[in-house]
Amino acid sequence: MTGQKKDKRGAMLGLCFAVLLLVLVVVLENTLKPTEMMFTVLKKGAVYSLVAVSMNLLNGFTGLFSLGQAGFMLLGAYTYAILTVPTGVRDSVYYLYGGSSVRFSLQEMFGALFGNSGVGGGVSLVLGVLLALILAGCVAAFFAWLIGLPVLRLKSDYLAIATLGFAEIIRAVFQWDVLGPVTNGANMIKSFPTFTSFNITNAQGVVILRLSTFVPFFVAIVCIAIIVMLINSSYGRAFKAIREDEIAAEAMGINLAKHKQLSFCISAFFAGIGGAMFAMYAANAQAKVFTSAMTYEILLIVVIGGIGSISGSCIATFLYVACSEGWLRFLDTEMVLDNGVQVPFLRNGFRMVVFSVVIMIVVLFFRRGMMGNRELSDLIFRKPGKQKRRAGGGHG
């Protein structure tokens, strides 16, 4: 009973928090200078937090150690990019391959229904991008299903290396010349609608309302909310049972193969949406960005936040992105003190060294990360008895 009550309170809190956050983002963006560093951090943070949460669903809640996230992001990014490049600029984007073999774009298809300018244009843009995002997720989920058939039977580290390998294969396939008319080979796809396309302008082209930070936040919050609801459902409990003990879970009547596959596909779905948003953030889609280093980056974010904690992943993402894009930038520039002494070590690349040392400290000494497997709502509605029991059930 109390648990249910607490869940409800947590949900209400989450909802209020999300709405507040969205309002705050819109207000901030329309009052401050749009070129401010903060907005890059916010946008990237929103995108990464979705991917981190999707990875956490798999690694933290189902206990499947997968390193394929970058591959699924790539699938999502390319699906989105291919489907939304306007037909008018397709020839210039695909100039090396003499035009694209995909001769439509989703937002223009909706444009035919609702009109291409004014409110109709806005509606068709939103619908087109939304559909493209969902399709991006579906493509990633489909490939996850395909690769999951042989791979999900494997145990921990074999699974990790197999999914990592899968991501590398996908990356090679998308750079293949023969697929050039679709994927643009090793070149980037660009000119598709990005976050800035959502800024509302008046007839003269002057921006009235900036929504470019609101959009990634909104999408990420909706997706994360869906994941949270999933985790709190009976499926989520089955995932956690698999994480704790596969054999015991099977004995309790949980279909291991089905639930693992489900978790894998859902994680890939949201990673695909995350990848599509990453393409929107970067304003281009390019296969060589989605390397295994990117997966490691996201994995380390998840670890810092606490494996098995959604809010931990989100907080860690924003901290990580803020540090890497802004706060720790000073470590990369040489600095000379007033008395003419040069500060040692400060040079290009030092930021990342400091970063990796911090990560190693977290991994070695604070193995449970910032939040362990608790959520923000647990911390706010603290119940001493429950707290102690949770802390006891430690897992990686």
Added chain:
Amino acid sequence: MEFAVSILLSGISLGGQLALIAIGYTMVYGILRLINFAHGDLFMVSGLMMIYLVTWIPLYLAIPVVLILAVMLGFCIERVAYRPLRGAPRMSVMISAIGVSYLLQNTATYVTGGQPMNYPSIPFLSDTLVIRIAENFTITTKWVTVVTPVLVVVLVVVLTQLIHHTKIGMAMRAVAKDFEASQLMGIKIDHIISVTFIIGSALAAIGSMLYFSNYPYITPTAGAMPGLKAFVAAVFGGIGSIPGAVIGAFLIGICETVIKGSSWSVFSDAFTFALLIIILAAKPTGLFGEKATDKV
């Protein structure tokens, strides 16, 4: 024909270099059940050490110094990053390994400034060798191509002797079989694991000298790919088996070079991973691996 032979030769050479890394993987995995992601980066770092050391000391001194430094680095990595996590779940140890790999790569980027560094040419290894088989049938290659497979075979023979006929080898096999039982038999596990890392690191350092003699420069991420491929080789041969790892490495080396020479060159890396997935799906224990049974 000449083309085919030279491709085959460089494939064998690449395979030999991968084999030296793969042995390190397979030994560590056999004992700790840990994919030592940092192993590939150790390989890259020993390449970088060579570059920096040659500017200070003569080459014949630099080679042993690099070996010693690489061994020390491998030892320290195990001591600092893996030993404190001995009782922890496997996932944490693996994350720690990824963290070490990240640290090594970022440090290398910091030290080199992210620039590709030219590897010094080691005399003899980098010299050209012309093999004359018939009147109009000559193959031009580097000595390293011929030296590598020979060296690998010698090292493998020495290693198998070590593992099968010495006390420490026996201890290694015991630890690989059963961690706790061997502890009860009075084997100092930490000591054995350190020795394993030392052997693996030394082989990686030798491998790096041979590997980078064939390549013009080193980048901070140069170790990641060969490292992963070597791991695939180790899986292919059956993890824990040294001859298996070597055979797997030669196979991957040859296949990759052949693919690189064909019109499918984009897929040279992807091939290795496709092979991995096929093997894991069809025969997860690899060629010579022992079947592990799960007890409930």
